[in-house]
Amino acid sequence: MPHGDYRDVVLTTPVSIPYERFSERSAQWWLGCALKNLLVDAGIDKTDIDGLAAASFSLAPDPVVALTRQFGMSTRWLESVALGGASGIVMLRRAARAVEAGDARIVACLAGGTNRPGLFRDVVGQFSAASRDAVYPYGSGGPNASFALITDHYMRKYGARRSDFGKICVSQRDNARRYPHALMTKPLELDDYLNARMIAPPLGLYDCVMPCAGAEAFLVMDAETARNAGLPAVALVATCERHNGFPDDPVQDRLGIAADADAFWGAAGIRPAEVDFVQTYDDYPVISMLQFEALGLCGQGEATDFVRNHDFHIDGTMPHNTSGGQLSVGQADAGGGSLGIVEAVRQLTGRALGGQVRNARIGVVSGFGMIAYDRGLSTAAALLARA
Amino acid sequence: MTGPAPLPPVTAGSLAFRLAVAAIEGRFVLQTCCCCGHRPYPPTEICSVCLSGDLEWRDLEPEGEILAGTAVHSPIETYFHPYVPLPVVLVRLAGGGSLLAFVAPGREVRGRTPIGLRLSAAGAAVFVAGDAHGTQPFGGLSVRHGSDHRLDSPDPVSAAERLTAALIFHGIAHTGRHEMDRSFVEAETGGRTISIRIERTKADL
Ligand SMILES: [Zn+2]
Numbered sequence: 001m002p003h004g005d006y007r008d009v010v011l012t013t014p015v016s017i018p019y020e021r022f023s024e025r026s027a028q029w030w031l032g033c034a035l036k037n038l039l040v041d042a043g044i045d046k047t048d049i050d051g052l053a054a055a056s057f058s059l060a061p062d063p064v065v066a067l068t069r070q071f072g073m074s075t076r077w078l079e080s081v082a083l084g085g086a087s088g089i090v091m092l093r094r095a096a097r098a099v100e101a102g103d104a105r106i107v108a109c110l111a112g113g114t115n116r117p118g119l120f121r122d123v124v125g126q127f128s129a130a131s132r133d134a135v136y137p138y139g140s141g142g143p144n145a146s147f148a149l150i151t152d153h154y155m156r157k158y159g160a161r162r163s164d165f166g167k168i169c170v171s172q173r174d175n176a177r178r179y180p181h182a183l184m185t186k187p188l189e190l191d192d193y194l195n196a197r198m199i200a201p202p203l204g205l206y207d208c209v210m211p212c213a214g215a216e217a218f219l220v221m222d223a224e225t226a227r228n229a230g231l232p233a234v235a236l237v238a239t240c241e242r243h244n245g246f247p248d249d250p251v252q253d254r255l256g257i258a259a260d261a262d263a264f265w266g267a268a269g270i271r272p273a274e275v276d277f278v279q280t281y282d283d284y285p286v287i288s289m290l291q292f293e294a295l296g297l298c299g300q301g302e303a304t305d306f307v308r309n310h311d312f313h314i315d316g317t318m319p320h321n322t323s324g325g326q327l328s329v330g331q332a333d334a335g336g337g338s339l340g341i342v343e344a345v346r347q348l349t350g351r352a353l354g355g356q357v358r359n360a361r362i363g364v365v366s367g368f369g370m371i372a373y374d375r376g377l378s379t380a381a382a383l384l385a386r387a
Numbered sequence: 388m389t390g391p392a393p394l395p396p397v398t399a400g401s402l403a404f405r406l407a408v409a410a411i412e413g414r415f416v417l418q419t420c421c422c423c424g425h426r427p428y429p430p431t432e433i434c435s436v437c438l439s440g441d442l443e444w445r446d447l448e449p450e451g452e453i454l455a456g457t458a459v460h461s462p463i464e465t466y467f468h469p470y471v472p473l474p475v476v477l478v479r480l481a482g483g484g485s486l487l488a489f490v491a492p493g494r495e496v497r498g499r500t501p502i503g504l505r506l507s508a509a510g511a512a513v514f515v516a517g518d519a520h521g522t523q524p525f526g527g528l529s530v531r532h533g534s535d536h537r538l539d540s541p542d543p544v545s546a547a548e549r550l551t552a553a554l555i556f557h558g559i560a561h562t563g564r565h566e567m568d569r570s571f572v573e574a575e576t577g578g579r580t581i582s583i584r585i586e587r588t589k590a591d592l
Contacts (some may be wrong), residue, residue: 043563089398121463133403136427137511139459139473148457149477149487156455156497200473247435250479251454345490349544374477374485 005267008223009096010233010387013042014351016035016218017112018181019214019330027113028070028332029060033071034110034217035071035172041217042219044106051220053095053349055087057123058113067110085281085369086241086378087111088216088263088338089232093239093380095220108293112215113333119210130373141200143283143371144208148200150284150375153251155202160304162202165285166178168194168208168320169327171312176324178314179354183212183330204326209283214332216342223387232349235245237362237383239266244377252375253301257366259292261381265296265315268383272296275359275383277319277347281368282327288320291366295381314355322347323354348386361386399526404431405444406504415449415504417484418442418457449502451478452484453516457494476516491518535568 015037017030031054037270039046052075054064064080067073079094081087088111095107124131124142124348136144140173154160170190176182188206215303219231226233239265257264265272280288289303297318298306312320323329323343325337346352347360366381402418409416417426420434421441433440457469467473474490478500487509490496494517507513 030410124463130429131549133406135487136512137507138475138489139470140464141457141459141473142463144455144461145459145475148474149455151479152435152457153455198458198460200459200461203457250485374487 002239002384004235004269005239006096006236006381007064007100009099009236010223010226011092011220011236011341011345012226012229012231012233013038013217014043014345014349015215015217016339016342016353017215017217019183019332020117021212021330022117022185023114023213024116025114025213027056028062028067030112030114030213030332031056031059031067031110031217032071032216034104034112034215035108035279037342038108038219039247044288045231046071046073049106049108049219050075050156051079051098051107053079053081053091053107053109055081055083055091055111055337056113057082057084057333058115064317067257067273069096069370075104077107082334083367083369083380084188084377085283085337085338085361085376086367086380087334087369087384088377089239089365089367089380091120091338092236092341092382093241095367096236096239099222103260105221106115107220108149108217109168109220109338110215110217111333111338112217112335114214115211115213115333119181121179122342128372131371134373138154140168143212144200144203146371146374147207147284148203151202151207151253152287153169154253154335155230157253158301158304160286160289162166162194162204164289164304164307165202165207166190167307168285168312171316172321173320173328175312175322175355176328177260179323179329181353182245182282182324182328184328203284207284209326209331209336212330212332214330214335216332216335216338218338218342218345220385224387232351233387234345234348235387238264239380239382240264241378241380243379251291255290255294255368255376256379257381258296258300261294261296264383270362272364275364277322277344277357277363278324279321279344279363279365281340281366282321282325283331283336285327285370287368288325290301291368291379291381293295294379295364295366315356317358319360322352337367337369340367341384344384348384394565402432403512405504406430409444410504410506410512414446415502416444416446417486419445419447424484426480428484428486448497449504450514451480451485451502452499453477453495453497454479456490476500478514478516488514488516490516494518494590528545 007263017033081091098104143308144257173188193206239261242256246254280291282288292303310318344363344365370377393456422439430547453476456476458474460472480483500516503515
């Protein structure tokens, strides 16, 4: 096992509340269900949890601290992480240091929220002042338009083709068909992908995540606490986090993770190619490709070849988004930022709900979020290993 | 279609409002930092290079290079639905900085391009690539240029015009938020009174 950056911090108790396209329930309900499942699955009491971290776009008008009253908890540590697709890994980082420092013994990390017709429009319309003033007036294409530009630029610069993005989407759909909670389970062929209706060229229907309601959750504690509770655990090895990385790039074609990748792998003492799987934040396939590059799985601008040379299925050469990713499972509010973490914990404890990566010992998870104007601001990565 | 077309419900910030005024005046402006010369965009109150809070709206060369392009086929706002697909490009300005822009009809979506600042029919300041000074409608949206409107009107702005101006500036369809009085308009335009006459064209409805 790699030596790592953390002293015996582990993740346990992966929880997913099955997603729904739309829900009349509140974000509080979805996160409350996730907490309840954490307690039941871990066999612990609410009072055992002394730290709470949460990420959601749909709690408003409530702040995260209001959850403590609603859930009847009295915690001595609280973290509200409003970083969308990076929130899961950032919650994990914050929780890990709190556990190391003794500020909290067991931290519950909750992510997700609800989705009502019209809610997505409200969130997009007011996502940031920059988006409101400088993106929304141009046809209110929302994130689809912004990511279409990033995708088009990547194709122009590096020669990627739509079929390369399609390969990612198709293999994720195959993986999702083995995962019980995926919302999209219809078989997807490359021709279906290529012939789908256009949303914002070069992005078609299958390039875009579907917003939905749902929640993901996990616990962070030290290895001894997990052992005493009899919980299967996964070790936290290394992490990184970067906001507004490479701000001078005219179009986003490098993610901030790249600035920290050397230190990240150095702390772990392994090379990127040694991982048994990768879970990326796949709000759009080009963003997964940028994560392959930033993580060092391939060089800058080389993700097209990486995609062509690898098989991303559960039993492939580089298993990727093994539960189907958001593109097939759905984007449950900020829960998308924890989907990969929860799946990685299941894979590394040999408890996959869908396809199991054979003999998975170490996996990398990355996150990306908070599109503001023309680029996503937050990126993060975590390396997890079988404990 | 009967009744007025829906307008985008999002209220622009006061900085974007300043861009709308420039569009009416027929100018192509962006903020420039008075201390270091940086040109931030989208509009901001703090320079992202030197953190100066002293930013000034300056006219600049209406030219740039198209880095990427798309077309919005599925707008979130129903207002835009009659006009799809809406061609949109990312333009790198000659002096640095990049901005989103609509594309004038029949224009290339790559290479060097002139660029103009207009008021869209929805009431928002928008950049238009491929057409620095034209007034032609594009993408189904009729975009008004400064010369379409009366500037320096000697008459007090009528209540009706004020309401219309508020609607067009802020792009909101409901009447609860049109408290934009004449002094505000004057303050925003260096003492000049702007009145807006809206003529809804077929393209708008
Ligand atoms: Zn400055």
